[in-house]
Amino acid sequence: MFSAILADISGNWENILKLVLASICGGLIGFERSLRHKDAGIRTHIILCMGTALFVIVSRYGFTGSFGNANSDVTRIAANIVTGIGFLGAGVIFLRGGSIKGLTTAAGIWTTAAIGMAVGSGMYTIGIISTLFIVGIQFLFHKVSPGTENMQLNELVFTYPEGSSILDDIKARLKQHHIHIQGVKISRNSDDTVTATISIWVGKNESLSDFLDIAAKLPELKDYSISN
Known part of the structure; x- marks a missing residue:
């Protein structure tokens, strides 16, 4: 055999x-x-x-x-x-x-x-x-968008309760600040919360501090961070 x-x-x-x-x-x-x-x-x-x-x-x-x-x-x-x-x-x-x-x-x-x-x-x-x-x-x-030659891709990470509509609010505020959203990835956590990772294009000399100050005041937001 x-x-x-x-x-x-x-x-x-x-x-x-x-x-x-x-x-x-x-x-x-x-x-x-x-x-x-x-x-x-x-x-x-x-x-x-x-x-x-x-x-x-x-x-x-x-x-x-x-x-x-x-x-x-x-x-x-x-x-x-x-x-x-x-x-x-x-x-x-x-x-x-x-x-x-x-x-x-x-x-x-x-x-x-x-x-x-x-x-x-x-x-x-x-x-x-x-x-x-x-x-x-x-x-x-991949991730080539018109007008992004002098911009860098950052990721905003937000954690909020499952079932909340806070993500729509965050996306609307990003658009108000004329920040281009490249994509959104959502993952559900074991503690009934949701983590949303939003990829955005930001000017290399542009600060997100104003937007983050506003986002931090959202009542249902548990945690947030930014990375590039």
Whole structure:
């Protein structure tokens, strides 16, 4: 039995290398996403890319011996990957504050699956080039907004009771001070409070002291901080 396993491994080196390459490609994309503190990070993208490559490998080689000369469509499993990834991508898209969030992450998940399929099919160059394209696009165009050349990105962190409408008040006050909001990330705490992290663009010589003085007086605010 052990010799049979060794023989099987020696006959599948190419497929094993496909899984390794798919994991590397997924890891590169996931690393960039993790730097942005996205929920779908390194582990998600590695598993996703390797999994789709494995599906393609199984669909091409897994059933050859089982069906003999039967006329089986080896593209069926690969075709259904697209449908399955659509459901996974939909899970990271959500509506917050009147705007849709997570579209870039969902598109990245969808494309990562395509890269895994390419690698699993033996299209190594296409998979590698596509990975470099995605990572390059994410780094090049992330958080680039018109008029932000002389500005820096800061993060305001507010903690308040769950169910409070204080976040809408804070966002309205930021707009009154002509402060551009890049994005908002919300996390729920175990003590029935909510922590909101608001990414904002601020002029390099601009002070937030006036806004923070006003925000500190909000009755439901538990804690706040600023980082850059």
